[in-house]
Amino acid sequence: MFKRLVKKLMDYLSKLSVEQEDVVGVDITPGCIRLAQLSGGDDKWTLTKLGYKYIEDATDLNSIKDQSEQYINKLAQTVASSQITTTNAAVSIPVSSAIIKVVTLPLMSDEELQEAVDTNSLWENAVQLTSNLEDYSIFWQVLKRNTTENQMDLLFVASKLDDIDHYLNIVRQAGLNPVVVDVRCFAIRNALELRKDLTKGDAPTAILEFGVNENYILILHEDSPFISDIFLAEKDRSLLSNVDIDHELHKKIINRFAMQVSQLLSTYQAKYKVQPIDSLLVSSAIPNIDNIISNLQEALPNINIEIFDALKKITLPANLKEKASAEPNSSVFSSVLGLATRKLDVFGYYEYVTGTNNINLLPDRDGVRNQEKIKFLSRWGVVIFVVLSILFATWMFFSDGSDIKEGEKQVAEYNDLKKQENSKMIILNKLKKDRQDLYGMLEASKNITSNQEFMYSVLRSVNGSAPEGISLSSIDYSNDVLTIKGLSIDVSNMKTFIDNLTATKPIDKASLLTMSVKIENKYEFKSFSIKCTLVAQQTLNEKEKSSGN
Secondary structure: OHHHHHHHHHHHHHHHHHHHOOOEEEEEOOOEEEEEEEEEEOOEEEEEEEEEEEOOOOOOOHHHHHOHHHHHHHHHHHHHHOOOOOOEEEEEEOHHHEEEEEEEEEOOOHHHHHHHHHOOHHHHHHOOOOOOHHHEEEEEEEEEEEOOOOEEEEEEEEEEHHHHHHHHHHHHHOOOEEEEEEEHHHHHHHHHHHOHHHOOOOOOEEEEEOOOOOOEEEEEEOOEEEEEEOOOOHHHHHHHHOOOOOHHHHHHHHHHHHHHHHHHHHHHHHHHOOOOOOEEEEEOOOOOHHHHHHHHHHHOOOOEEEEOOOOOOOEOOHHHHHHHHOOOOHHHHHHHHHHHOOOOOOOOOOOOOOOOOOOOOOOOHHHHHHHHHHHHHHHHHHHHHHHHHHHHHHHHHHOOHHHHHHHHHHHHHHHHHHHHHHHHHHHHHHHHHHHHHHHHHHHHHOOOOOOHHHHHHHHHHHHHHOOOOEEEEEEEEEOOEEEEEEEEOOHHHHHHHHHHHHHOOOEEEEEEEEEEEEEEOOEEEEEEEEEEEEOOOOOHHHHHHHHOO
16 A cells, blocks of 8 residues: 555656656757757647757768867857756757667566666677677667567667767757757657657658758657668769759659668568558758659659658747748758657656657766756755645644644654654564574574584574565575575665675575565565575584594
């Protein structure tokens, strides 16, 4: 009952904190920096802040690194001119800087999966990386579990820390505090939260990024992503940058591009046995988007090609309408608006939300989350204290003297009973511990036929090694091997127990034999057995012989 109440309270705090944490989206591209901030949610979004500045002589992704000072200055100017009030920022990195995979693994429990992740054995076996794991920031999440096939699908997203740091350095030096690092393709996907009319039930959703720097297709089905790069020759990239490109030449480039798109769609449909994809959303930073859409539509007549206009369904204040409409290509805002939908989740509200809408590659995201959690609790702690103070003062004002005296008497009685309870609990806990220790010693003593002095030191080591949260049920001894059985609150307590045992003098090595889940009094515990190999000792007969008896 208590656990359920605590869980409900944490769920409420999680939702409350998510709703109140404003985040500004920051989209950094070779040619432009864009900022956006949203309010609301579900189907009622309002654009509250919007700003952008173009970067001169920035032609490719390397410009972001080579011209970082210019990007810092432009971003700081945009923050000031857009009157951004929050400092928390959600930032995107290019798809080319990320590794994105859906990995199929044997079915594991959450505890087993977390243990495999903590020891790095999971990624070493399941994902082939070009560098050491320490060089990457990694995000993972279970997409689905298939109990009939004993398998599970895991989303793996990673990026080199050096690549992320280029973007974080720009954002921080411009006065913002990055709390979310997303991949640009998933930022665009998050903009679908603003256009739920574009998603059709269980049908796959396809988003095409067409540009001078990056070209790929993202297909989402049941929020499981499929991403594939689309090749565009350097010569074609240069031609597309020219606004005066010949119409026929432009059409040929689009036809070659569309042929790859058609092949990828056919391959996806055949592999995953889904219904045909009949619509394609296009996001692009190229100004003459209408020509691109027209030529793509002609090359792919069986698919409805549409510009991904994330602004279409949200409320635009009068002061932002002109700024938003000044861009001839509305899809340039898809990434920054998707970032603006992100929220800083400090209490784990999204812990059980699967899919691609909560990816965060921020290297120190746990530390940032803990800092924001402290701020949130401090802020609401003051509010709760003030409310309780007002209620108490009101009660004091309307209560008569007799009620106050009766209340004081009851409080005094309660405090006295509480003290008695605490003293009794101390005695009871000591008796329980002594009983448990004695039980373990007696169980071990049944099989001891020699070297009682040494075995006594072994039992003292066992009892001294058990941390809080460990309860021993039996200790068996045979052939210099001690088998310890008991219950633990969680896995970390077991690990501490094993480490403590190994560090003692009488025990050579301790290792986990078995572990299972056991329910007692509606609480979940970890039932375990641990094997301890004792250090080599002389037998009793040898000792007696050496002493001359």
